[in-house]
Amino acid sequence: xxxxxxxxxxxxxxxxxxxxxxxxxxxxxxxxxxxxxxxxxxxxxxxxxxxxxxxxxxxxxxxxxxxxxxxxxxxxxxxxxxxxxxxxxxxxxxxxxxxxxxxxxxxxxxxxxxxxxxxxxxxxxxxxxxxxxxxxxxxxxxxxxxxxxxxxxxxxxxxxxxxxxxxxxxxxxxxxxxxxxxxxxxxxxxxxxxxxxxxxxxxxxxxxxxxxxxxxxxxxxxxxxxxxxxxxxxxxxxxxxxxxxxxxxxxxxxxxxxxxxxxxxxxxxxxxxxxxxx
Amino acid sequence: xxxxxxxxxxxxxxxxxxxxxxxxxxxxxxxxxxxxxxxxxxxxxxxxxxxxxxxxxxxxxxxxxxxxxxxxxxxxxxxxxxxxxxxxxxxxxxxxxxxxxxxxxxxxxxxxxxxxxxxxxxxxxxxxxxxxxxxxxxxxxxxxxxxxxxxxxxxxxxxxxxxxxxxxxxxxxxxxxxxxxxxxxxxxxxxxxxxxxxxxxxxxxxxxxxxxxxxxxxxxxxxxxxxxxxxxxxxxxxxxxxxxxxxxxxxxxxxxxxxxxxxxxxxxxxxxxxxxxxxxxxxxxxxxxxxxxxxxxxxxxxxxxxxxxxxxxxxxxxxxxxxxxxxxxxxxxxxxxxxxxxxxxxxxxxxxxxxxx
Numbered sequence: 001x002x003x004x005x006x007x008x009x010x011x012x013x014x015x016x017x018x019x020x021x022x023x024x025x026x027x028x029x030x031x032x033x034x035x036x037x038x039x040x041x042x043x044x045x046x047x048x049x050x051x052x053x054x055x056x057x058x059x060x061x062x063x064x065x066x067x068x069x070x071x072x073x074x075x076x077x078x079x080x081x082x083x084x085x086x087x088x089x090x091x092x093x094x095x096x097x098x099x100x101x102x103x104x105x106x107x108x109x110x111x112x113x114x115x116x117x118x119x120x121x122x123x124x125x126x127x128x129x130x131x132x133x134x135x136x137x138x139x140x141x142x143x144x145x146x147x148x149x150x151x152x153x154x155x156x157x158x159x160x161x162x163x164x165x166x167x168x169x170x171x172x173x174x175x176x177x178x179x180x181x182x183x184x185x186x187x188x189x190x191x192x193x194x195x196x197x198x199x200x201x202x203x204x205x206x207x208x209x210x211x212x213x214x215x216x217x218x219x220x221x222x223x224x225x226x227x228x229x230x231x232x233x234x235x236x237x238x239x240x241x242x243x244x245x246x247x248x249x250x251x252x253x254x255x256x257x258x259x260x261x262x263x264x265x266x267x268x269x270x271x272x273x274x275x276x277x278x
Numbered sequence: 279x280x281x282x283x284x285x286x287x288x289x290x291x292x293x294x295x296x297x298x299x300x301x302x303x304x305x306x307x308x309x310x311x312x313x314x315x316x317x318x319x320x321x322x323x324x325x326x327x328x329x330x331x332x333x334x335x336x337x338x339x340x341x342x343x344x345x346x347x348x349x350x351x352x353x354x355x356x357x358x359x360x361x362x363x364x365x366x367x368x369x370x371x372x373x374x375x376x377x378x379x380x381x382x383x384x385x386x387x388x389x390x391x392x393x394x395x396x397x398x399x400x401x402x403x404x405x406x407x408x409x410x411x412x413x414x415x416x417x418x419x420x421x422x423x424x425x426x427x428x429x430x431x432x433x434x435x436x437x438x439x440x441x442x443x444x445x446x447x448x449x450x451x452x453x454x455x456x457x458x459x460x461x462x463x464x465x466x467x468x469x470x471x472x473x474x475x476x477x478x479x480x481x482x483x484x485x486x487x488x489x490x491x492x493x494x495x496x497x498x499x500x501x502x503x504x505x506x507x508x509x510x511x512x513x514x515x516x517x518x519x520x521x522x523x524x525x526x527x528x529x530x531x532x533x534x535x536x537x538x539x540x541x542x543x544x545x546x547x548x549x550x551x552x553x554x555x556x557x558x559x560x561x562x563x564x565x566x567x568x569x570x571x572x573x574x575x576x577x578x579x580x581x582x583x584x585x586x587x588x589x590x591x592x593x594x595x596x597x598x599x600x601x602x603x604x605x606x607x608x609x610x611x612x613x614x615x616x617x618x619x620x621x622x623x624x625x626x627x628x629x630x631x632x633x634x635x
Contacts (some may be wrong), residue, residue: 174330175363175424179377180351193367 037255048244054073062245069246071224072253078144079211079228080257086148086210091202093153095195098161099187103173113162120155121225124215132219146220151210157202164198164272165191200265201272208258229254281306282327282432288335289322289488296322298488299336304466304481306434309458311475312468313511314485320438320468327466328357328434336394341431351377356425357434360441364409364424370396371405374424376603388427395426398460409606416447422457435467439474451477452583472512478502486615506631509560515589515600517625520559524551533559534624537596538574543621549634549635557634561627563589563602574599578613590617 040048043056066072101113131150132141140146168191176186192199214230221227227235233250236242262269280303289297297319304310312320325331327338329350338345343428345353356377364373374395375388379429381392396402399419409417418438425433435454439447455478459463469475475482476496484491484499484507492504503509509517522533522542531544531551540557549559576592576599590601592615601617 159367169361169363171359171361171363172365174325174328175357175359175365177330178328178357179379180349185380190365194365196367208555 034255036124037248037251040244041252043243043245044196045244048248058245059249062243062249064184065243066236066246066249069243070250071234074225075227075229075232076253078226079230079254082144082147082213082217082228083207083211083257085144085212086151087203087206089148090151090154090157090206090210093200094157095161095192095199095202096187097153097158098163099165099191101158102165102168116155117159120159128216128219131216134169135220142222142226143220144226150216153208154206156208160202160205161198164195168195177186179260197268197271199272200268204262204265204269207261211258280304280339281308281341282466283339284323284336284372285339286336287323287326287333287338289326289331290321290334290487293336293571296488297334298583300485300488300490302483302490302493304464306464307462309465309467309478309480310483311479311481312466312483313470313472313475314491315511316470318485319488320470320485320522320584322522324357324436324466324468327432328355329353332569351381353514354431356428356432357429357436358418358421358425358438360437362409362421362441364417364420369406369408370401370412370420370423373409373420374401374427376424377428391427391429392423395423398426398457399423414442415450418450419453419480419493421541422454426457426461431464433463433465435465437468437470439469439471447474454478472514482512484511503625506558506560506627506633507624509627509633513562513564515602517561518543518561518563518597518599519627520561520597520599521550522557524553524555524557526553533557535559535574535594538594540572540574541574542624544624544626546622546624547626547634551629551634556629558627558629559633560627561599561623563600565619565623566603566617567620568618572618572621572624573616573618575614575616576601578615590615 038051039053039055041062043052044058044061047056047058079232101109133145135141135149140149172190172194173186176190181189212229212230214234217228217231218234221231229250233247233254236250237244237247282304284300284302287297287300288295299626300323312323322331326333327340329345329348333346340353340355365376368376371392374392375457378391392405393402396405399422401416401419401423404416404420404567406411409420412420421438431592438454439450442450451474454467460479467474467478468533469558479496481493482496482499483493491511492499492508494502496559499508499512503512506519510519520537522535525532525534525541527541531547531549532541533544534541576590576594578590578592579598580591582589582591588603590603591598592601593599603617628634
């Protein structure tokens with residue numbers, strides 16, 4: 001009996017040890033790039049190339065170097081403009097679509113919805129060239145509109161809002177109808193405030209995606225005046241003699257807004273992902 | 279003129295008809311309760327009156343106007359929902375004044391009307407709270423308050439007490455009855471709880487499978503049901519139904535209950551029944567009393583003591599019979615006991631369930 005008890009305890013300890021070991025590994029893999037970025041920003045390129053993992057004294061030099069190579073206010077403004085505009089438009093259009101798909105009954109509803117969901121399986125690479133040609137024929141190449149337009153409606157965000165709308169009490173909509181609200185008023189004055197956690201989570205997801213968007217802006221944006229910080233940092237890293245210290249400073253600068261948005265909305269983000277209606 | 283009239287009202291979802299031609303007149307100030315088992319269409323009918331469901335056929339008249347296609351907000355109705363349906367992001371005050379705000383009523387008037395309703399419902403200390411900070415009973419009072427400020431011609435209640443605990447339900451039931459007395463407005467109330475129906479209603483509408491089975495006062499439905507369904511639905515514990523055969527004893531109508539090996543006189547029946555006709559005898563559990571002129575001998579299976587009352591469950595050789603006795607009795611299980619009742623309390627139903635009178 002005692003032997004069996006000891007064996008059970010040993011198994012439980014081993015299981016727990018394995019679990020913590022795996023979690024620690026995952027935590028290390030997640031945090032290390034940030035650590036490497038911060039350390040890299042304080043070191044010179046030669047030290048970074050040797051894999052030095054202790055802080056250096058080159059932070060100010062790296063900042064100076066980055067500022068000398070990049071028109072920081074312009075690239076940040078470009079990124080912010082695209083991310084904020086893209087996020088706002090995507091969330092407005094996709095939440096209206098998600099609401100509509102959940103609230104309105106029609107024989108065609110689920111068929112149309114299935115077709116829309118199917119487009120999730122089409123890789124962006126396969127529509128990139130036709131999309132580029134469309135933008136070119138509309139004279140939108142090298143404009144920020146060309147970045148925002150294809151993200152007008154995000155299938156994933158439509159799906160997310162439709163799923164979240166299932167938790168929106170149908171009786172609230174009924175009560176609002178009896179109170180004399182039109183459908184757009186129900187959406188604006190009842191649905192939006194009630195679903196604010198869902199909106200916050202969608203905002204975090206779309207803002208991060210939009211801010212970090214690389215491939216499509218790389219194809220469409222051609223002049224330095226229109227480029228985003230992601231493109232600029234990437235071009236610094238792919239130079240013949242890359243200044244990795246400056247690249248790390250740029251990377252920090254490119255990461256900060258997304259970190260700020262995430263931490264500022266962390267609570268609502270978690271609530272929204274859990275699908276709570278407050 | 280009726281406050282509300284349903285004339286041949288129908289509702290279909292594709293080929294499935296769920297409301298099958300309802301005719302009903304509700305008088306001004308009347309408290310009408312729709313009851314029926316789950317899926318009978320009582321909530322659908324209420325939602326059709328509210329304008330939340332389209333009407334497939336027939337006419338809905340509110341006041342003297344046909345309202346089939348009128349917007350819900352213009353029908354002169356207000357609705358209280360089962361889940362309260364309070365806007366969670368607004369305060370009690372904002373919730374109550376919301377409809378008036380969208381109707382373009384001046385702010386000062388909204389404030390006055392909200393305060394009046396809050397006074398009636400004793401909600402004044404809660405006006406700045408949000409629904410999430412209120413108890414179930416308080417939320418329900420806010421939902422009623424939101425309906426009151428609209429000064430509707432007809433109040434609609436869709437199972438408003440279902441989410442409350444038993445004690446609060448009794449309290450709120452009394453509050454609603456008092457409110458009806460105070461306001462004198464026409465009210466239509468949907469419930470599956472027959473105690474609510476019996477205590478609140480001036481008129482009960484019993485529905486089954488989208489059709490009205492019977493309309494009448496609580497007393498009428500209890501004492502004088504049209505058919506076996508209504509007789510079984512109204513009353514708790516439900517009426518005992520015993521298979522029987524019509525016989526004649528000295529020219530007087532009577533029934534023979536084979537499972538009790540007894541013949542019961544049917545004094546209250548005027549219809550002449552062909553001897554040998556199969557019928558069903560209905561006898562309410564509370565009809566058993568010591569001074570009755572007839573009796574049934576039961577093999578007692580279970581006794582439930584409820585304090586002031588005792589439920590005795592037993593059978594002859596077939597159906598289980600429940601007797602509700604007002605005095606405390608001590609009948610041991612397995613004993614045979616003769617329980618008396620008055621033969622005038624017996625009801626008779628034909629094979630289709632229709633009452634024979």
